[in-house]
Amino acid sequence: MTIDFVPLLRRVRPWGLALLGLTLAACALGPDGSPPEAPRPARYGAQPLAAQTAAAGGVAQRFEVGARPVPEWWKAYGSPALDALVAEGLANSPDLAAADRRLSAAREQLKAQIGGNLLPSVDAGAEASRGRRLALPTTPSPTALYNLFVGQLQAQYTFDLFGAARYANASLAARVDRQVFQLDAARRALAANIVTGAIDAAVLRAQIEATERLVALAAQDARETQRRHELGAVAQGDALEARRSAAALAASLPGLRAQWQATRHALAVLLGRTPDQAPEDLDISQLATPAQLPVVVPSELLAARPDIQAADAALKAAAANVGVATAQMYPSLSLSATMGKGGFDWSRALSGAGDIWTVGASLSMPLFHGGALRAQRRAALADYDAAVDDYRQTVLAAFRNVADSLARLEQDADALAAADTAREAAGRAFADARRRVELGAVPPSAARAREQQYLDAQVQALARAGARLSDTAALFQAMGSME
Template sequence: MTKTLITLAVTALLAGCSLAPVYERPAAPVTPAWPQGDAYQSTAASPNAKQAYDVQWREFIADEQLEKLVELALANNRDLRVSILNIEAARAQYGVQRADRVPGLNASVGQTAQRIPDNLSATGDGYITRQYTAGLGIPAFELDFFGRVKNLSEAALQQYLGTEEARRSQQISLVAEVANAWLTLAADQERLRLAQDTLKSQQISYELSKRRFEAGATSGLDMYEAQTSVETARSDMAVYTAQVAADQNALALLAGAPVPAELLPQGELQSVTQLAELPEGVPSEVLQRRPDVLSAERSLQAQNANIGVARAAFFPSISLTASAGAASSDLSNLFKAGAGTWSFMPQLNLPIFAGGRNQANLDLARTNRDIAVAQYEKSIQSAFREVSDALAQRGTLDERVASQAALVEASEKSYRIHEQRYQKGAESYLNALVSQRNLYAAQQTYISARLAKASNQVTLYKVLGGGWQ
């Protein structure tokens, strides 16, 4: 240990470098290719395709109302505002640490007055003495031979940059959350309209069954079965009315302000984004551009610099305090010749025994660095999993939507046939009721499938690191 410290000391004195380890980015702990299989589409992209992180969110959002809503959220969302204020705090902390790398300069003007009592005076008469001083001084300034102050400044810089990356990540999340909340509201509004249309249709069937029952043409069973459909649709209307209101409240929270009615979805759920190309390149190249991954790497670099701070504690520190000015017992003579004064006080602090404190601090700094490495690697693994999940959804959603559309069409034809047969008296209302319920369920699932496809575009854009510009 002693030989190592001596070697480090000589190296630092001669080269003026810090004692922090040379930073090397850890290898990405993910496979060199995106997942392949039945759930995934081809990940080949055209040579001129933009990566997601190069696509501005305004290019990605295709709907004008949604674009204005995102702008409103970026201006007023409180979580994003906190992130921006955190950046200001980190920038100020970096400024504090950076200021320690240059000597300070203070100006001082003072007066010292003292009365000598009669019993202490040589003449037996009391008197007052005065001294006036004026000067410039350098407070204790550390000569940073071993890079302690430099590494403190470097750690603060990396923390500041990491906070900036965290803000970018927060902005990406906000853009995606607003888009998904907007799409969810559009889907619930469509579900509410479906429930309203279903209620109107079932009320007609119920009135027909009721008239037939009152005329004695059918038993009460058909009427009561029709009534169950009416009440189910009425219940769904209440549920989706409340859900639409909750969706609007969620949008207002994300936007940080009341959302104007003209910015809410006006029509049926449809794709409001555009991200046609899949990412090209190996996962590590794509994921290391994500702001949350960059933020984790900044934290790792800050902990790496802290090792240099801990190592420097083993070596002597030199601080300088100096001042120069003038002193006089008479204010009028303060700046005349012969009144000059100066002081120079270098101080050497040599650590001899600290009860193992310095070694413990170094061990702690190394452990914190290792923790930061694990957190950085975990951030890449989590990002890889998020992208893989989004790609798996993307690869199957087209088939899911197409299948559900075909199911709605078939269910609607089946319901029409049974409804016509019932109105002609060819069969009971039970078959028409079953077909109607199947159609209603298929229509609801079709809305969910379309919502999942639209949301997947937003999610894929988010997890690939787009949306911060």
């Protein structure tokens, strides 16, 4: 509950400020920072979630609703080479190292702020000087030379009557917590990017090999069609069409190679390497498809996702800032004390006659600041309301992220199953055509046509298999962590 003490302060008498301070110390000057009530949907997506996906590639992925997130989920792919890449990236990424150092700096700043505004300050000072002053008319000497020696300790403490310092510390602590959660999110995102980058590079490499064979077959067809045209067996249009088809296919290969190289370069940078030190491609056929996929229930996703936890920390920081802005509208009480020695020579300065000390108290109360303090409080309240909206949006985006990942996996399985069926049929047709060529029943061009169909199906199946593996990584990441 937020209490507006501004009208009350206008009516209170000066002698009642101390009593008001004690009263306000027990009350909150700003929101408590609790997150708003989050939606609790019965399921993530618009359609009910199936118990498992269709069987594709020999694996039907099962959704384990209510399971906990898997911390090192990339190990579910069963590839030691992939595990090594992730470990290297987490250990050597400059982005993670920089974020970790910024977090360390923020923690030290928090310690400094707490020590500076909750504990008294004590300083030591010393002064030694020689001067000359004008003599008085009654003194015989026209000028007077003197030495001054002073040594003292100064102490000061400001009472946190209305919690301004405590709110400021709470705000900074919440911002440090936010950096902790953002660092966790960055680690998980880096791991997912390494996994998907390695998968994409492996798929592209396999697709390039299949496409190179397609280009070779198309070029062979174009040469044979040209010879048949020269013999008068086919029309010139057929020869030109075969040549065009071979050239178009060859034109697609450089773009595919450039995409593969760019993927490898990006993966190298994720690992903390230079692009020329890109890792060797994984064998896509050696990557296992994780069969068990955890699906955290929506009510527990709020605690599992680091982005939601970061939004919660930002909300708490904004609530504390409201307290700071409100506390600045009330009086401030400070105590100061000075103790030391002083004199015009060392003997007097060190004697009892050289003792110097002061004790004082100061009370300040804002009366007129041109509306600045009230405007600052309204700005803090607006920032808090925005943080509430940001939290709600982060929760909704997290639910959508999970829903999209689940939907893609279901569709990936269906697409891969169809692509595998097409590849199997094309492979059998190619094998049959090759046997018939060996028997002399059909010309070699028939076998090349079937092989081209098989390779086309192979390229499509590779793309579908890669998408399924990458979307599996996206789901693992979407589930967050409960370490």
